[in-house]
Amino acid sequence: MSGVVRPxxxxxxxxxxxxxxxxxxxAIDPRSTPGLPRAAGRGSARKEWAxxxxxxxxxxLGRQQEMLYAAAQVAAGPGGATSAPTQAGAALAGNRPRRxxxxxxxxxxxxxxxxxKRVAGAMNPLGLHIRSFGPPTKQExxxxxxxxxxxxxxxxxxxxxxxxxxxxxxxIARVEELVDEATWRARYEIINDFExxxxxxxxxxxxxxxxxxxxEQGERLMERLTDPTKHWKYNPSDLDTRARWDxxxxxxxEALRRCGTDAAPWFVVPAxxxxxxxxxxxxxxxxxxxxxxxxxxxxxxDVERERARLRDQGSE
Amino acid sequence: MSGVVRPxxxxxxxxxxxxxxxxxxxAIDPRSTPGLPRAAGRGSARKEWAxxxxxxxxxxLGRQQEMLYAAAQVAAGPGGATSAPTQAGAALAGNRPRRxxxxxxxxxxxxxxxxxKRVAGAMNPLGLHIRSFGPPTKQExxxxxxxxxxxxxxxxxxxxxxxxxxxxxxxIARVEELVDEATWRARYEIINDFExxxxxxxxxxxxxxxxxxxxEQGERLMERLTDPTKHWKYNPSDLDTRARWDxxxxxxxEALRRCGTDAAPWFVVPAxxxxxxxxxxxxxxxxxxxxxxxxxxxxxxDVERERARLRDQGSE
Numbered sequence: 360m361s362g363v364v365r366p367x368x369x370x371x372x373x374x375x376x377x378x379x380x381x382x383x384x385x386a387i388d389p390r391s392t393p394g395l396p397r398a399a400g401r402g403s404a405r406k407e408w409a410x411x412x413x414x415x416x417x418x419x420l421g422r423q424q425e426m427l428y429a430a431a432q433v434a435a436g437p438g439g440a441t442s443a444p445t446q447a448g449a450a451l452a453g454n455r456p457r458r459x460x461x462x463x464x465x466x467x468x469x470x471x472x473x474x475x476k477r478v479a480g481a482m483n484p485l486g487l488h489i490r491s492f493g494p495p496t497k498q499e500x501x502x503x504x505x506x507x508x509x510x511x512x513x514x515x516x517x518x519x520x521x522x523x524x525x526x527x528x529x530x531i532a533r534v535e536e537l538v539d540e541a542t543w544r545a546r547y548e549i550i551n552d553f554e555x556x557x558x559x560x561x562x563x564x565x566x567x568x569x570x571x572x573x574x575e576q577g578e579r580l581m582e583r584l585t586d587p588t589k590h591w592k593y594n595p596s597d598l599d600t601r602a603r604w605d606x607x608x609x610x611x612x613e614a615l616r617r618c619g620t621d622a623a624p625w626f627v628v629p630a631x632x633x634x635x636x637x638x639x640x641x642x643x644x645x646x647x648x649x650x651x652x653x654x655x656x657x658x659x660x661d662v663e664r665e666r667a668r669l670r671d672q673g674s675e
Numbered sequence: 676m677s678g679v680v681r682p683x684x685x686x687x688x689x690x691x692x693x694x695x696x697x698x699x700x701x702a703i704d705p706r707s708t709p710g711l712p713r714a715a716g717r718g719s720a721r722k723e724w725a726x727x728x729x730x731x732x733x734x735x736l737g738r739q740q741e742m743l744y745a746a747a748q749v750a751a752g753p754g755g756a757t758s759a760p761t762q763a764g765a766a767l768a769g770n771r772p773r774r775x776x777x778x779x780x781x782x783x784x785x786x787x788x789x790x791x792k793r794v795a796g797a798m799n800p801l802g803l804h805i806r807s808f809g810p811p812t813k814q815e816x817x818x819x820x821x822x823x824x825x826x827x828x829x830x831x832x833x834x835x836x837x838x839x840x841x842x843x844x845x846x847i848a849r850v851e852e853l854v855d856e857a858t859w860r861a862r863y864e865i866i867n868d869f870e871x872x873x874x875x876x877x878x879x880x881x882x883x884x885x886x887x888x889x890x891e892q893g894e895r896l897m898e899r900l901t902d903p904t905k906h907w908k909y910n911p912s913d914l915d916t917r918a919r920w921d922x923x924x925x926x927x928x929e930a931l932r933r934c935g936t937d938a939a940p941w942f943v944v945p946a947x948x949x950x951x952x953x954x955x956x957x958x959x960x961x962x963x964x965x966x967x968x969x970x971x972x973x974x975x976x977d978v979e980r981e982r983a984r985l986r987d988q989g990s991e
Contacts, residue, residue: 429907472801479800485791485807485838487800522801577985584982590974591745598984658906666900668914669893 363415363645366394371642375626378619382612382627389572389631394639409634416641417481423648424518426655428486431456431516433656456515457561457651461644462524465569466607467597468579470630471522474569477637478644479520488513491522504528504546505553512562525550526566529614534606547617554623564623565647567640568611569630573604679731679961682710687958691942694935698928698943705888705947710955725950732957733797739964740834742971744802747772747832749972772831773877773967777960778840781885782923783913784895786946787838790885793953794960795836804829807838820844820862821869828878841866842882845930850922863933870939880939881963883956884927885946889920 368374374393392405399405434456461479463471479487490511499507505525513519529550533543557564571579580601583593600607619625626643630636684690690709708721715721750772777795779787795803806827815823821841829835845866849859873880887895896917899909916923935941942959946952 433907475801476799480796482800483792484795484798484800484803484805484836485788487803487805489800489803491801520800577988580985581982584978584985587974588971590978591749591972593974593976593981595976595981595984598981598988601988655904656907658903658909660909660911662900662906665909665911665914666897668911669896669900672893672914672917 363419364396364398364412366642367396368394370394370646371639372624372626372646375628375639375643376619376624377627378615378617378625380616380619382615382619384570384608384612384615384627387570387627387629389570389575389629391629392632392635393629394642395635406632406634409638413477413481413637413641416638416645417478420478420482420641420644420648423645423651423653424482424486426653427457427459427518427648427651428483428516430653430656431514433659434515455561457563457653458513458515458517458519459563459644459647459651460513460519460521460557460565461640462521462526462564462566463569464524464526464530464567464611465630466571466576466604467600468576468583469569469571470633470636471569473633474567474637474640475520475522478640479518481641482518486517488517488519489522490519492524492527504532505549508553512557515561525553526614526618530607530610531600533610534603547614550618551620551622554618554620558622563647563651565643566618566623566625567643568615568625568627569636570627571630573601575631576601576604679735680712680714680728682958683712684710686710686962687955688940688942688962691944691955691959692935692940693943694931694933694941696932696935698931698935700886700924700928700931700943703886703943703945705886705891705945707945708948708951709945710958711951722948722950725954729793729797729953729957732954732961733794736794736798736957736960736964739961739967739969740798740802742969743773743775743834743964743967744832746969746972747830749975750831771877773879773969774829774831774833774835775879775960775963775967776829776835776837776873776881777956778837778842778880778882779885780840780842780846780883780927781946782887782892782920783916784892784899785885785887786949786952787885789949790883790953790956791836791838794956795834797957798834802833804833804835805838806835808840808843820848821865824869828873831877841869842930842934846923846926847916849926850919863930866934867936867938870934870936874938879963879967881959882934882939882941883959884931884941884943885952886943887946889917891947892917892920 366374371394395405395409399408463474465471475489479489492507492511495504495507508521508525511519511521528538529543529546532538533540554564580593580597583589615625615627628636628639628643682690687710711721711725715724779790781787791805795805808823808827811820811823824837824841827835827837845859845862848854849856870880896909896913899905931941931943944952944955944959
């Protein structure tokens with residue numbers, strides 16, 4: 360199948376899945392390469408191999424994405440294409456067209472932007488719905504923490520990517536004490552309910568933590584401080600966050616442990632090696648699409664009659 | 676410069692510009708290849724050459740796009756990234772970060788989706804803001820025709836792509852008589868005012884008509900009726916529209932003639948050859964970016980001090 364080599368020792372969904380139950384992030388080596396097949400070769404050759412595999416997987420993802428999109432277009436009826444965000448509540452389960460949502464979380468410099476560029480960039484931008492979450496605006500703070508998340512969901516037929524997400528509300532909100540403990544503690548269950556609701560509404564959620572080491576973060580921050588074309592990515596507050604590394608790791612571990620459900624599983628991708636990170640996320644998406652068993656929708660018109668009409672109009 | 680070969684006989688912006696003033700679409704051959712350099716070779720080799728050039732131009736566009744994005748991030752302040760649509764009225768001129776907006780119009784099968792896939796697909800999806808316009812919804816019909824367009828504008832720092840646009844309101848609305856003549860006649864000036872307003876708000880608009888022939892449209896429609904994986908792209912009403920080809924060409928010619936302004940110029944891209952279409956649009960975007968003279972923003976923090984802080988935290 361188009362030169363794509365499958366992971367070894369199982370699917371990436373099996374190899375990288377964590378939770379529910381205890382998660383020990385310190386036991387997952389950020390430089391490890393689970394599932395990488397022997398075909399990748401050794402040393403620096405692996406990087407080139409992985410990059411070319413991501414291109415090939417991307418072409419497959421593009422085909423799957425088109426089928427997802429096509430189903431939604433046909434379901435919406437003539438001219439029914441929509442690119443407007445759809446309210447979660449408006450899309451019922453059953454025959455509603457499916458959506459896929461990739462949730463990316465990581466410490467600063469963890470590679471969220473790079474993953475979007477390389478993996479989402481290999482798909483058709485027409486079918487992508489990418490949303491980044493920064494600090495909540497005044498308007499957003501007037502609503503519950505999921506309000507802005509519901510508004511950012513991909514419409515039916517789209518592949519959504521969340522660059523950060525509602526998990527910040529149990530990560531930064533917890534570590535920086537933006538809300539009291541009772542409030543963030545209650546959020547794990549609220550998130551699980553929300554994600555179960557998404558599953559019922561035909562939204563397939565893939566949650567990925569890009570797992571980097573403290574040392575790798577230090578190197579990448581120094582790079583941003585050294586290369587003037589990267590200064591814009593740096594913010595002095597990044598070092599305050601870095602100083603609380605262990606607290607953030609604890610917060611991540613608890614989020615993974617409590618919200619790694621079957622309805623919306625969490626995957627930890629070792630991310631110190633960028634080429635492995637992209638390769639692993641591409642396979643996670645490919646396997647997710649494969650499990651959906653998508654196909655092109657049948658014509659909802661009389662094909663032969665339309666061919667005759669077209670010929671009568673003198674196209675040939 | 677990275678292997679990108681410039682167009683011959685002038686820039687694509689010069690070669691493809693039409694309006695203001697009379698536009699004779701029948702005089703523009705949809706199979707022509709203006710600006711294609713001798714380096715492209717002959718026959719089928721040109722296609723491969725153009726495809727590889729689009730990749731190279733895409734890498735340049737990606738760098739330009741990053742500078743656009745970086746400027747907006749820095750202007751927004753710490754954590755100020757936003758992917759939410761910005762009201763046109765909220766972004767003032769002056770030091771406001773720039774946005775670029777590519778408007779794509781074409782007859783059915785003209786290649787709008789393909790252009791998005793190939794040209795926008797060569798950029799970083801994180802900085803793209805793609806919006807498709809179908810028939811107006813009930814809610815949209817309760818407002819003036821530009822209401823939904825203003826809401827779909829790219830935020831500062833983003834490259835927007837309109838897949839169809841407010842021009843449908845002087846194209847399909849005119850030919851299918853969805854509004855009376857006085858109404859659509861008044862829209863040309865309303866559009867010119869709107870686009871002048873955009874220019875003042877640092878939105879650089881590039882309007883492209885993908886120009887295909889009646890025969891090519893017939894072949895592409897037949898392909899959609901022949902290949903089951905393309906049935907979903909076909910709609911029986913496409914043939915009703917095709918039957919009014921000349922009326923649509925007249926409506927296009929008037930829109931180009933009346934709205935091909937210096938503030939928001941129109942370009943006609945011969946589009947029967949897909950590889951030429953993509954190559955031409957990629958160059959139009961590249962030339963547009965070049966004219967903006969973008970650069971990376973300077974650090975708004977003390978770089979040496981931050982490097983010292985990072986070292987003190989023990990990154991190395």
